[in-house]
Amino acid sequence: xxxxxxxxYVGFAIKAxxxxxxxxxxxxYSKKIxxxxxxxxxxxxxxxxIEKLGELKKCPIIKLNETEFDNTVNKTGCKVVGITSFxxxxxxxxxxx
Numbered sequence: 305x306x307x308x309x310x311x312x313y314v315g316f317a318i319k320a321x322x323x324x325x326x327x328x329x330x331x332x333y334s335k336k337i338x339x340x341x342x343x344x345x346x347x348x349x350x351x352x353x354i355e356k357l358g359e360l361k362k363c364p365i366i367k368l369n370e371t372e373f374d375n376t377v378n379k380t381g382c383k384v385v386g387i388t389s390f391x392x393x394x395x396x397x398x399x400x401x
Contacts, residue, residue: 307372310399313392314341314376314385322389325379330386331357337386338393340365343373346383354384363393366400 317323324333327350330340340358342351342365358365363386368376377385387393 306399310396311376313396313399314387317387317389317392317396318377320389320392322387322392324386324388325377325382325384327353327384330354330384333386333388335388337361337363337388338390339363339387339396341373341376341385341387341396342367343370343383344368345370345373350383364397366396 324330340354340363342354344367
């Protein structure tokens with residue numbers, strides 16, 4: 305697992321505006337989401353909603369511990385992020401395999 309490389313790819317996605325932050329924003333997003341990254345601190349109810357969304361949109365979900373997620377996203381209060389770029393999502397997934 306190349307965690308630092310994955311952090312860089314998530315940073316690129318944020319800079320390129322290819323991300324959707326938050327559970328409600330993800331649930332309301334109508335376009336394709338290629339990858340969902342969730343924090344371990346996400347509530348059980350929100351996690352169920354995100355898992356259902358992942359099944360519906362056929363996108364994988366990566367769960368990180370709270371420290372890794374906070375270091376990756378650098379947004380306070382945010383517990384889930386969706387990646388909308390196929391290329392960046394593929395690169396991030398490869399880093400976690």
